[in-house]
Amino acid sequence: MKIEKDCVVELDYKLMDLEEQTWESSDEGGPWVYLHGHGELMPALEKVLIGKGIGQKLKLELQPEEAYGQYEDDLCTQVPREAFAEVKNLTEGMRLAAEGQDGVHAVTVKSITDESVTIDANHPLAGQAVKVEVKVLSVREASEEEISHGHVHQHGSCSHNH
Template sequence: MAQAKEGDRVKVHYTGRLDDGTVFDSSECEDDGCGCGHGPLDFTIGAGQVIPGFDKGVMGLAVGESKTVHIPVEEAYGERIEEMVAVVPRSELPADMTPEVGQQLEVTQEDGQAFQVMITDVNDETITIDANHPLAGQALNFDIRLVEIL
C-alpha cells in the first residue's frame, strides 16, 4: 500500500487541539450532517502550505491510516514575538470605525505589503493590535487521518 511522501498531493481529515485539550480547528464535524465541517484538507506535502510539523505528521501514512502527532512550537507557528504587538492611538483609526477586542484588521505597511492583525485591547485613547498568529507560542496536537493520495 502506498505511503504519503514529500511531493505527494494528499487529502486529510484532522482535529487540532491545544495541550489542554481545547479543540481549535477540525475538518470534520462531530454532529454528522450539520454542515459545519469544511471537509478534508487538500495540500502538497513539503510545499509550505501547512506548518512543518503537520507535513511531517502526514508522511508515511497509508490511505485510511490515522495517528496523533504532537507538534512543538518551533514546528508550528513559532514563538510569540512581543515586538509584533503595538499600541495605536484611536485618532489613527477611521472615524467611523468602532474597534472591538477580537476584531481582525488588515494593516498596510509603508512598502505596500498588507498583513492581518487582531485587536487585543481597546480603551478610550488607544487600541492594542497583535500581528502574531493566534496560535504562536503554542504546541499543537493533531489527530490526522489520510483520506486520499491524489
C-alpha cells in the first residue's frame, strides 16, 4: 500500500547537517513509526512521503523553518555560576538536562564566566538547514482507535494516558 493520510508508516532515517554529519539515525534509536497526516513528522517530509511505498528511499534538504525553526536569542539564559556547582567538567558546548516550568529540556552550555553560565535552549540544529534521508520499511492502515487518538499504538495497545 502507498502512504496516505491515516496510515501507520515505519521509516529508517538519518538526520544530517549540510556537511552530512549524522545527528541522529535509526541505527541508534530504531526506526520512526508514526501516524501519517497527524503532524507527527516535519510537514515538508510528510508531504514528499505521500504516495510512496515499501522500499522507497528519499533524500531531501529542509530549510530551518521546515526543520527545527529559527535560532531564537530569547532562548539563551544567564544563570549564576553557583547553580552548576555540582556539574563536573563544565565546558562550553556541553549538553545538559535543565528543569524548566514545563518539564525537562536539553540545553547547551553556550558560554562560561567566573560569575555566570549562559545556557541555550535552542535545538542544536535550530537556524540550520538539515538533510534527511529516509527509507520506507512498512506501511499499514491505522486502526480506528489509532486515528481517533492521533497516534500509533505499537504492539496493539495504547501506552499513553488519555
